[in-house]
Amino acid sequence: MGGRGRSRTQRKHFRQSRDNVWKRSRSDSQQDDENTNTTKNPNPHHNWEPFATQNPSFDEYYKEQGIVSPEEWDAFMEVLRRPLPAAFRINSSSQFCGDIRSQLENDFMKCLQAEAADGSEVDGVGPLLWYPENLAWQSNFSRMQLRKNQTLERFHEFLKLENEIGNITRQEAVSMVPPLFLDVCPDHFVLDMCAAPGSKTFQLLEMIYHSIDPGSLPSGLVIANDVDVQRCNLLIHQTKRMCTANLIVTNHEAQHFPSCHLNKNRADAFENGVAMEPSVSQLLFDRVLCDVPCSGDGTLRKAPDIWRKWNVGMGNGLHGLQVQIGMRGLSLLKVGGRMVYSTCSMNPVENEAVVAEILRRCGGSVELLDVSSELPQLVRRPGLKKWKVRDKGNWLASYKDVSKFCPAGIIPSMFPSGKNYVDNADKNHGTVLGQTQDDVGDGNSANGFEPKNDPESLTYDLDEEVSTFPLERCMRIVPHDQNTGAFFIAVLAKLSPLPGIIPSMFPSGKNYVDNADKNHGTVLGQTQDDVGDGNSANGFEPKNDPEALTYDLDEEVSTFPLERCMRIVPHDQNTGAFFIAVLAKLSPLPAIQKKPASLRRQLNSSNDSIPDKLANEMKEEDINGSEINSADVTEEQVPEAASDADLMGSELEEAALDTDPSKIYEENEPEETEDPVDKETGSKAGGGKRKLQIQGKWRGVDPVVFFTNNAIVDSIKIFYGIDESFAFSGHLVTRNSDTDHVKRIYYVSKSVKDVLELNFKRGQQLKITSIGLKMFERQSAKECLLSPCAFRISSEGLPLLLPRITKQILEASPVDFKHLLQYKTIKFADFVDAEFGEKASKLMLGCCVVVLRKDDRSSSDLPQVDASTIAIGCWRGRTNISVMVTAIDCREMLERLSVRMENGNGPVLLETEPSIVESEEPNTNDGETKEDAETMELATVG
Numbered sequence: 004m005g006g007r008g009r010s011r012t013q014r015k016h017f018r019q020s021r022d023n024v025w026k027r028s029r030s031d032s033q034q035d036d037e038n039t040n041t042t043k044n045p046n047p048h049h050n051w052e053p054f055a056t057q058n059p060s061f062d063e064y065y066k067e068q069g070i071v072s073p074e075e076w077d078a079f080m081e082v083l084r085r086p087l088p089a090a091f092r093i094n095s096s097s098q099f100c101g102d103i104r105s106q107l108e109n110d111f112m113k114c115l116q117a118e119a120a121d122g123s124e125v126d127g128v129g130p131l132l133w134y135p136e137n138l139a140w141q142s143n144f145s146r147m148q149l150r151k152n153q154t155l156e157r158f159h160e161f162l163k164l165e166n167e168i169g170n171i172t173r174q175e176a177v178s179m180v181p182p183l184f185l186d187v188c189p190d191h192f193v194l195d196m197c198a199a200p201g202s203k204t205f206q207l208l209e210m211i212y213h214s215i216d217p218g219s220l221p222s223g224l225v226i227a228n229d230v231d232v233q234r235c236n237l238l239i240h241q242t243k244r245m246c247t248a249n250l251i252v253t254n255h256e257a258q259h260f261p262s263c264h265l266n267k268n269r270a271d272a273f274e275n276g277v278a279m280e281p282s283v284s285q286l287l288f289d290r291v292l293c294d295v296p297c298s299g300d301g302t303l304r305k306a307p308d309i310w311r312k313w314n315v316g317m318g319n320g321l322h323g324l325q326v327q328i329g330m331r332g333l334s335l336l337k338v339g340g341r342m343v344y345s346t347c348s349m350n351p352v353e354n355e356a357v358v359a360e361i362l363r364r365c366g367g368s369v370e371l372l373d374v375s376s377e378l379p380q381l382v383r384r385p386g387l388k389k390w391k392v393r394d395k396g397n398w399l400a401s402y403k404d405v406s407k408f409c410p411a412g413i414i415p416s417m418f419p420s421g422k423n424y425v426d427n428a429d430k431n432h433g434t435v436l437g438q439t440q441d442d443v444g445d446g447n448s449a450n451g452f453e454p455k456n457d458p459e460s461l462t463y464d465l466d467e468e469v470s471t472f473p474l475e476r477c478m479r480i481v482p483h484d485q486n487t488g489a490f491f492i493a494v495l496a497k498l499s500p501l502p503g504i505i506p507s508m509f510p511s512g513k514n515y516v517d518n519a520d521k522n523h524g525t526v527l528g529q530t531q532d533d534v535g536d537g538n539s540a541n542g543f544e545p546k547n548d549p550e551a552l553t554y555d556l557d558e559e560v561s562t563f564p565l566e567r568c569m570r571i572v573p574h575d576q577n578t579g580a581f582f583i584a585v586l587a588k589l590s591p592l593p594a595i596q597k598k599p600a601s602l603r604r605q606l607n608s609s610n611d612s613i614p615d616k617l618a619n620e621m622k623e624e625d626i627n628g629s630e631i632n633s634a635d636v637t638e639e640q641v642p643e644a645a646s647d648a649d650l651m652g653s654e655l656e657e658a659a660l661d662t663d664p665s666k667i668y669e670e671n672e673p674e675e676t677e678d679p680v681d682k683e684t685g686s687k688a689g690g691g692k693r694k695l696q697i698q699g700k701w702r703g704v705d706p707v708v709f710f711t712n713n714a715i716v717d718s719i720k721i722f723y724g725i726d727e728s729f730a731f732s733g734h735l736v737t738r739n740s741d742t743d744h745v746k747r748i749y750y751v752s753k754s755v756k757d758v759l760e761l762n763f764k765r766g767q768q769l770k771i772t773s774i775g776l777k778m779f780e781r782q783s784a785k786e787c788l789l790s791p792c793a794f795r796i797s798s799e800g801l802p803l804l805l806p807r808i809t810k811q812i813l814e815a816s817p818v819d820f821k822h823l824l825q826y827k828t829i830k831f832a833d834f835v836d837a838e839f840g841e842k843a844s845k846l847m848l849g850c851c852v853v854v855l856r857k858d859d860r861s862s863s864d865l866p867q868v869d870a871s872t873i874a875i876g877c878w879r880g881r882t883n884i885s886v887m888v889t890a891i892d893c894r895e896m897l898e899r900l901s902v903r904m905e906n907g908n909g910p911v912l913l914e915t916e917p918s919i920v921e922s923e924e925p926n927t928n929d930g931e932t933k934e935d936a937e938t939m940e941l942a943t944v945g
């Protein structure tokens with residue numbers, strides 16, 4: 004088909020799997036009635052059961068933090084309790100982007116405005132003014148309005164179809180903001196650290212494809228990473244609609260995202276004794292998006308279950324991880340690059356405190372940018388300079404308060420000054436560095452880690468600290484400013500390499516540096532691999548700063564009894580050297596507590612938030628060698644199905660967020676070896692049992708292999724007459740080491756190829772879940788064995804290949820093209836244009852491409868292809884041509900063509916019926932029932 008973002012079969016499960024978060028289960032409502040106040044949903048249009056939209060701890064916390072002024076509080080809460088309007092983006096890389104925008108502007112918006120002027124109670128639909136080029140829209144309709152109003156019903160149908168096809172993406176309005184501040188260009192290497200379910204990754208990809216001609220690829224790439232393998236599948240599902248060869252999906256803990264760099268002196272930089280200058284010798288990024296896991300209270304309007312779950316421990320418990328992820332992001336960012344830190348939480352401990360700690364650790368090497376002049380129409384509030392930390396029902400204004408008792412998981416960096424006032428020898432200071440997510444608790448310090456029974460602990464100092472960092476440059480979007488969810492965004496620029504020396508390396512462990520000091524450093528964002536040989540090589544260069552050459556050589560002495568450690572030295576007893584320290588645990592650790600199982604469950608089920616236990620378990624299993632398989636997702640994690648009607652109004656959710664991961668397993672299709680087929684009988688040898696797959700050191704993950712089977716590549720090139728200038732060599736990849744029997748062949752851009760080569764040289768550090776664009780797929784049906792080429796062009800690969808194909812391609816008149824979309828299979832003799840039928844019969848048996856002829860030109864032998872060309876993959880059978888496109892794709896394309904025709908800028912579709920149109924056999928491509936034409940076993944081959 005002719006463009007990125009065309010319909011793909013992978014969207015087939017969206018409708019059946021959306022979770023209606025405002026519709027509660029019986030057990031939910033019973034539980035809430037017992038535990039929490041419930042209020043009637045304030046939206047009069049909706050008939051929902053009462054849902055708990057109150058949480059006293061939430062009120063108390065945010066009133067005290069001063070997120071909004073006391074005068075605004077009621078308005079803030081009122082909007083927070085209302086369902087969220089539906090927002091969606093037009094995919095700018097879709098071939099029909101302009102058509103869709105103009106349909107919204109000129110048809111739906113005007114019709115609805117006219118109806119509103121006539122006194123109808125219809126709410127408007129309109130573009131989000133702060134989003135460039137009218138590409139993002141918001142609407143707010145109830146089901147009742149939908150049923151009563153014809154224009155709305157038509158609009159609903161339009162949204163459903165275009166979403167299914169991939170021409171629009173449902174995404175919460177505020178979630179569209181962070182990528183806009185990244186300022187991405189087509190040549191950028193972009194890392195999306197916590198990327199699933201991928202709505203922002205999709206936007207980033209659109210940005211690197213901006214102004215790139217179809218058939219060309221940008222020189223940049225996006226690496227989208229997520230720790231949760233199931234969520235990675237959602238991401239793959241979501242981003243497949245981009246049909247991109249410039250994406251790698253990885254599955255790592257973001258805070259430990261691997262480094263990949265080649266030492267210039269390493270032997271592997273040589274090939275056949277000749278020094279090779281690799282295109283990419285270090286995996287660093289121009290842009291990093293750090294959309295971290297968070298407590299998610301900014302999504303209360305679309306996930307009202309958070310009202311019930313919310314507690315202060317959620318934010319406190321994530322602060323440490325958020326800092327670590329932010330630091331890792333900055334260490335992977337190129338000098339001169341930009342990183343956006345964002346959360347869908349309103350909590351300053353997850354937001355300003357994290358940004359301040361990052362700035363503190365990075366010193367002057369990182370700057371918090373003032374972006375107030377960017378996106379001026381977006382209403383946002385400046386970041387806070389002061390806030391408090393809450394724990395065990397107490398308000399703490401500084402870490403000074405912490406030393407007086409034993410709070411769980413409270414660390415200095417959560418406070419505005421970030422200062423640790425506690426002396427080394429002090430017995431009560433705490434840290435969460437040794438804690439895992441599971442240790443964090445609910446802020447009530449229960450479950451095994453009791454606070455010490457110390458009367459002093461009840462006194463605290465409420466002197467307010469104020470941050471010295473320019474945190475007002477951060478942005479907080481609050482719901483009642485422009486009827487959205489809430490979001491927090493900070494834009495950081497890396498000015499110089501991060502410093503590599505941290506206070507804990509010194510005997511006192513003290514950080515003498517003032518908040519605003521620019522030269523202190525940390526290696527928290529670095530992995531072992533970055534640290535280098537002490538000569539600050541490998542990307543962490545010493546600053547070229549004369550000041551850096553002066554140091555204070557006053558010796559520090561530790562106050563701890565370190566003489567109790569032992570060092571064994573070689574010449575004492577003719578041995579090697581060793582160091583030993585023996586530690587005893589005298590009482591519960593001050594900063595660690597267990598989280599109740601019920602809370603763990605709650606956290607795990609929250610949409611975007613909280614790195615869940617499941618993810619950690621999956622990761623461990625993976626490392627330990629069990630096979631990862633989305634089919635392992637249990638019922639508990641699978642959201643309920645929702646009806647089509649839920650697409651509209653407040654239930655309209657970000658598409659991928661509510662997609663059932665277990666139902667899109669085919670997104671991350673396991674690359675089983677294609678069993679050899681007996682040419683005579685068509686039967687396959689072998690039982691098809693899937694072996695444990697290994698990708699380098701990653702067990703349970705399909706390998707990534709450069710496809711170098713020249714016999715297959717040549718057969719494909721010859722069959723489709725693919726232009727020699729098209730770079731195949733080194734750009735084809737499979738997920739199967741048995742290259743004779745691969746099922747799918749993927750295409751990767753030059754940038755992805757370079758990263759892949761670097762990754763191989765570095766021993767496959769990256770755990771790759773998905774890579775490149777599915778370009779060719781083996782047809783395994785018996786009839787297909789008669790075709791000279793076993794591989795068909797996949798619909799994702801078609802836009803890129805289209806300008807390069809010289810054989811098996813035909814131009815159809817508008818009427819024949821329309822008939823193909825309508826009837827799916829047409830016999831050669833039944834085409835209105837007899838010449839087309841004649842030419843079709845002369846094609847080789849197998850896959851072919853049919854292009855819609857422009858204007859009323861007569862057909863040419865080789866169709867002229869450009870950005871506006873519309874094409875579909877077909878199959879030339881013995882007596883007919885069948886489309887290899889799903890029914891919904893056909894429907895949408897017919898719709899687009901008729902809208903173009905109405906506007907007078909489309910082909911003239913003559914309304915002549917074909918004289919005879921009947922397929923020899925029932926068409927397998929009837930997507931509503933068979934769903935997936937892409938994997939069809941070609942029963943209709945004539």
Ligand SMILES: C[S@@+](CC[C@H](N)C(=O)[O-])C[C@H]1O[C@@H](n2cnc3c(N)ncnc32)[C@H](O)[C@@H]1O
Nearest residue numbers: 197198200201202203230256257294296611614
């Ligand atoms: C806020 S969501 C990201 C939303 C995403 N950026 C989008 O726009 O669709 C946070 C994601 O972080 C992931 N996550 C949690 N802990 C992580 C970690 N340590 N490393 C990487 N990803 C993590 C979660 O699985 C979740 O998908």
